Amino acid sequence: MTRRKPGRNRNPLAQSVYDQIKSDIFEFRLLPGMYFSENDIARRARVSRTPVREALFRLEREGYLDVNPKSGWQVRPLDFDALDHLYDLRVVLETAAVGKLCAGDPKPPLAALSKIWLVGPRRRLTDGAQVARLDEEFHGALIAAVGNPELERIHREITERIRIVRRLDFTHPERIIYTYLEHAQILRAILARKAARAAALLEAHIGASKAEVRKITLHRLNLAHLDARSAAG
DSSP states (O other), X not given: OOOOOTTTTOOHHHHXXXXXXXXXXXXXXXXXXXXXXXXHHHHHHTSOHHHHHHHHHHHHHTTSEEEETTTEEEEXXXXXXXXXXXXXXXXXXXXXXXXXXXXXXXXXXXXXXXXXHSOOGGGOOOOHHHHHHHHHHHHHHHXXXXXXXXXXXXXXXXXXXXXXXXXXXXXXXXXXXXXXXXXXXXXXXXXXXXXXXXHHHHHHHHHXXXXXXXXXXXXXXXXXXXXXXXXXX
């Protein structure tokens, strides 16, 4: 029996609504803790409530929304303690993966990463969205190179859950520069099979990102709330 791939045969209208709401959440147009109704979304998207409900329940399952029979839908408030725990779990998974890589021959599985990250300043990308995507792929590739599908699955779930704040780490040009430098250091250590150094660099890299993301997120939320108050006034 052929297994159906995730996303196949989805309602196109529901998918469109899902993409828009998720974008609004990620861009803080829908702020954490904000309430809204299905009718609000349906009017804005110019669709019936059926695809809206399908999109909203999908986002609820993924942890972006909460629903209450009396108060309606709410963007799930950011839980920084939970986010910190997820970042800490990343450290455990990724440093374990690095140890396994260094025990073998890491050059073949990491060749593609070397072409992206071991480059001079003139060849580095500067677009934050592109670098954010490549950053996710970098860390995902370290896990994938180990060849453990369950490890990959757990890591993907963590990546999805922290994406709402993690991408903000690439809104500042200096953070993009640091990402290139730190990824290059990590890669060189892995390729040289220096497991302890690679793990230490990786832990410091994820820790710095966690701290920066919290600072940027709080600042971004404050600006978004001020903009909302100005618009209401």
